[in-house]
Each structure stands twice: as structure tokens, then as C-alpha cells.
Amino acid sequence: MAFPELNKHLIISGADDDDNNKEEEEKMNIGKNQVLVKVRAFSVNPLDAEVARGYLGKFLPRLDGGKGGIGLGKDFSGEIVKLGRGGGDGGKFEIGDEVFGAISAADFRNGTMAEYVLVDRKQLMRKPKRLTHKEACAIPFAAYTAYACLRTTGCVDRKDPKRILVFGGGSAVGECVARIALRSGFASTVVATAGKASKQMLMEDVGVERVIGYENKKKDGEMKNQDHGDSSSSSSSSGSTTSSNSSGSSSHNSGDRKTSEVREGENFSAKNSRFVDDAEPSFDVAIDTVGSAKTKFQAAKALKKGTGTYITLHGDMAQLIGESGVLRGGAQASLELLREKAFARLQYDIGYDWGYANANDFDATNLIEYLVDKGFLSVKVYDDTKHEQSGPFLGLESVERAFKALGDASKKGKIVVEMPL
Template sequence: MTSVRQLVCSRSLLRLHKPPRVQTSVSGHGAETRLFSSSSRRGTVMPAWVIDAYGSNGVLRFTKNAGFPIINYPNEVVVKVCAAGLNPLDVGMRGGYGAATLSMKRDPLSIKQSGSEFPLILGRDVSGIIMECGLDVKYFREGDEVWAAIPPWKQGSLAEFVVVSGNEVSHKPKSLSHTEAAAIPYVATTAWSALVNTGGLSKDNCANKRILILGGSGGVGTFAIQLLKAWGAHVTVTCSQNAERFVRGLGVDHVVNYTAGPVEEPLSALEKFNLILDNVGGDTERWALNLLKPWSGAKYVTLVTPFLQNTDMLGIADGMMQTAATVATKALKHLVKGVHYRWGFFAPSGPALDEIRDMVDAGQIRPVVEETFNFSQVPQAFEKLEKGHARGKIVVQISKAGDEL
């Protein structure tokens, strides 16, 4: 049965490219046309952590004068940020990782000058309260508590307010605080995209499938474990000895300690797998695909791809050509061996978060928060994230839900 969310979203998508309302004013210098948004009445600046150039932690700068987000399209909402989650991607983006591709996504026609993305606000996870809705938003209203994963080409959540698309946002789980909720959206939609969209798994076909997660104690890994166990899969993970008890507490069936020696040896002794989710990369491709059941539709899905690195180094056109050649060569090489090689990517999705919300409220998935920082401690939060080996997510508390909207 088609849900209300699906009906509303399908109608909103038809209006997605509808131009925003404009109003024209006449001054001594002639007519001036500007985007109309009622959010302009709220003020023009807000507190935020920004970067003005790519670099190390020293480029992070706190300002009370960041530009207030404006609704430019009728399917957008303004969210008052209560909590923001950090991800390894934020550290990469701070240093310029993916800058070429993200700049093209922000400005496809290359109209703006180089560096026009600055000041740039990082942060991909948000949990907060809707303070304003665009003209075409029907599924949400002001005052709704929501969560979302923000695409990396948009301004992020390390700010008092952020704008997101109605197709990216979802009602927050009622059972979670904003701090807990901010630990889930980005890793959840990344894992969902890899396992469901790319891997073809679902709650209806996952029972008794054997899944291997390489790198199971990080944000994506901890979410994937819980999702797959809720769907009835048999889950094996690799992690350090220190994290073994932690991942077992999430319900995994078998753990291989990578600090005890090469993991390919103990993994090769196990029954072969239906799907492998690779969060590690490196030389794992050399041996991991041999762990799959051949000629059974088995898939290897890696989240560690050279796509952004290629476009950063070679430019958009040459980088995309190199990327296409690489993935095609690898896919063909392994297809003749009876297994499917795939790349997985983050994909923002409000409907996916709707389903995940229901699983959270049903007690099937819980947030895994490594550490919480105050808004004034964003540089320290990045330092913690850079150290790696985190078990779960780093969350920054921006404001309290009871603050004046």
C-alpha cells in the first residue's frame, strides 16, 4: 500500500524544479529581483562553525555572523539544530577531499568563482525542530521534531539553523533525544544505500543470509550490524580485540580480530558469504572476494572508492573517465568468477529514515554515541574524530529543544 509520505513526496517531486517566488523592488539604480523567502524576517546572521579555506583543524572558525539559511525552493524546510553528528567525511572535507566534485554539484555551470563555497559549514547529521516550511511542503509543519542526513554539497549542521529538502528529512524517533538521534542519519542512509539499494537486501530476503562486515565497530558498521540482525541475517564482522565485546553486544554472530594477524586466514576457514560490506578498503579487495559464494548472486559492496580522489587529482572529466574504467574493469574481472563487484555511496533519503525511525522506536536499532561535545568544543570534537578507532559517533550539542524558536 502506498504511504501518505510516498504520495506527498511524489507530488512534491513533480514541483521540485519549480522556481522560487521572486519579488521585484525598484530603487534609484533600477529594478532589483531577489529570491523571496519569509525566513528573511527571522534575521540575517546566526552562530556557526565555518572554514574559509581547506586545511587542518586550525581552519575551523567560530562566528556569530554566518549567513542565515534561506528557503530557495518550495520543498525545503528550515531546521533549528539541536544536535549535529560528525563523520570521517567531515574531516576529509575540511582538508579539501572531494572539493572538485562537490563544487561541480553546487555550481554545475561554473558560474561562480573558485572558492565560492566559503565560508563552508561542515556537519552531515542533524536532529532538530522545523521552524519554517516551503510552499510545497505538506508532510511537515513548524514545530515538528525531525532528523536528516545532509548531502555534502550543502551547508552543514554545525550551525544554529540549516536548510534541508523535504525529501531528505524525516520525523525523529520519539524514543530518542536529539543528541541520540543525531548519531544515526548519515551512517544509516549510507549503510541503507549500500545494503539495500546496491546490495539488494531487504527485511523480506535477508533471513539466514551470511553477511560479512569488514570494519564493524565504526559508525556505518555498528548501524549495519543492527539493521541486518533485525532482518534475520547471520552477521560476521572484523574489528580490533578491544572492540570485540562492544560489537557482540550489538548482536553479531561471529567476530574476527584483525589485531591477531591477517584476517583472511580465519575468514577463509568459514562458510562463504552472500554479501560483504567493506568499510576498510586498501588491499582487502585482493582476498575478500574469494570469501563470497560464487554463482549465487553474491555481492561485494565497498564504501571505499577512488571516485572523489580521482576527480580531485585529474579534474572532473578525466577523473570520471578513470573512475568508470576502474569500476568496469573490476566488475568484469569478478563477474567471470561468479561474484558481483559494486561501489556503494551515501544517498540522502527521508523515506529510508522513516523506516529506520520505526525500527528505532520498536527497539531494533539503538544509537551508538562515542562522545558528546558542546557547541564551543567543535575543534576538540574534530580532534577526537581524527584519532580514529571510534566506537560509534561523535555528536555536538548545538541547542536545547526547549529554546525559543
């Protein structure tokens, strides 16, 4: 394959431009220990959507040095077309190898929504032949985030497996947390919450001990909260019974399945969740991909006092740095994190932290590559070929549609864009 002189990629060119989302061509200069990959597919992450909407604000000119914008995209899968000088990988990769990976969340000058992407060879993972590029590129960024929450922030270890609670198990990160924790021996138990029935079934397939389902569809003025044990079924048996409690809600018991109903407008609290009702706080780590006040409160009630840790993916660091710059925004974020830590300790006697992806963690890279190769780690991908009336997401021109799909809760799975051959 010929080495390309120019690369077409998507950039955000500045908050004041009329056309903020642009295509641009750049000269390709490969550095030492870098690898040039022809992108065959890339995924669309919430971070990309936030950047595209301009949340970096006035910090944008400082990110790109006034030289034409910042790149979009973090995950990719593709084919190596050129290797830079240096042998940091011990000759692991060659031209023509199919690989996948992610770039750093803090690398805004690079982007994977492009024809080609330059990456450090230590960030590359070999793509198994059984996976398509579409399937492979959906994994890395979510997996790096999950690993960081478990190991870096949650401090879980194979020598002392933990009881882990995952809020939003049906999300890409939630799925990766469950799979990595169970397959790597980091967890003795994983319990996950999930919304739609399809996501609850996904968590059961992953092998979590219990799935707590929240069906937010309102029917006859009520919202349902479902709790599934290991042997729960998707429908109630004819022998179910109904009982009322003092709050006006009712519960339907059928085998291992319990359903409690909360009237519309009633505050949803941890008391509605069976993992709090049935036992004393017993979880070591709670990882929250939802980031609501409700999930934070539920986690506080479910975590062990003194030793439990709550980790949320919805920290304010990126937003504050984007709005105020590295120094001022970083200082504001540090103060906000300290305030949250102090409140969590004083109010609930638990730890508190923010979780972020770290694509520069080579231990994470090695583990993710191993789990993917063995078939233990995967992420559900949205089937755009079946459900998109305008056709599948193909090429850079389809990114705008992909962003819209990302914000549509009815789309099941990771949003991925394939590049034409």
C-alpha cells in the first residue's frame, strides 16, 4: 500500500466559525516509534459529541495553537501502512497488520475520524481475525475507561477480589467493567443495573450475579423498577401474588423476580432497590456510568462504610479545563473533587473519585488485547445496516448522522462509522 502524502480528517476549527465541523487535509509526517494506520472504522463517543458541540469553548485556540482546529475521534481499527523508526514493540507489528486501539483522551490535536491516524506503536493491539473492524473499534476507549475505574481509581486486585456494583451496565463502559472484572479476577461479585430489557439480557449474558432493571416507561401514572436474580425470567408466572405497602406502591413476586412500582412524581430512593433492602451495605466499589443524583445516593447506601469507594464517569475536570484552561480549570476541578470527597466521607463515610480513560496505560493495553483475543471482551455495536433508513454510517460525511444516533436512546449499541475501502 502506498504511503499517503495527505490525510483527510474531521476537525473542530473554532467556536466562532459558522461551519464548526470541517474536513481538512494535513501533511503526513511520521515520527519515531509512531505507526501510521489506515482507518477502516472508528466509533463515536460522548466525548466526541461534547467537543463537536463546542464545550471546550474559549480554550480551543490554546489546544490547537491557532493552527486549524482539533481532531475528533478516539477509537479506531484499521491496517498498518507505515512504521516509524524505533523498535519499542520488539518487532511485534509489520506493514499490512490489522490493528485496533485508542488515542489519549487528552490528545485533541490528533483524531481517529480520519482516513489515517498516527499512533504510538505501544498503543496498538492486534485485531483478531474473527472480529470485523467495526466490532474491534467499539472496544478500546470504553475498555480503557473501565480498566482505569477498576485498577487505577478503584484499586481492585486479583489478590483481593472485590464486590462491584455497576450503574448503567448496558452502556459500553458498563459492559466492559463487568467483563474485565469477571474475566480478570478483579471481582468476586458483580451486580449491575440496566434500563431496557435488551440491556438487562446483555448483563445476564455477561454473567453478572444480579441484574437490577429500571424500566423508565411510564404507564398509567407509574414507573416500574425491576430486580432480576440469576435465574430470573422475562415474564411473570401465573402464580404471582400482589401485596401493598404503606407508601402506596405494590410488589409482584414470581420466583426469583421482584417488581416494585413507584408512583409518578414520587422520589426514587435507595429504598426501592433490592440490593440495599435485602442486606447491609456490602459493596467495595460502585462505578457509575449514569451520573445522576439518584445513582449517587443509591451507591452511598450500598457501599461498605469506611472502605467503599464511589467512582463516577461524570466528573467536572474536562469541562472546567475546557472552559477555563489547564491552570485555572485544573485548580477549579481539584477543589471540586476535594469538596465531593469531603462530602462523601462526612455524609456517608465512603471514598469518592472521578474515572477517566487512560490509553497510555500499557498494562491496560496488554490486558485488553489478551481479553479481546480470547473472546472474553467485546462491546455491543449498533446495527446501522438494519435500522438506519438513510443507510449505514459510511465515510466522514456520515458523522453528523452518527452524532444524532448517539443521542438517541432507542439506538442499542455503540455507534460506529466505517470508512470506504
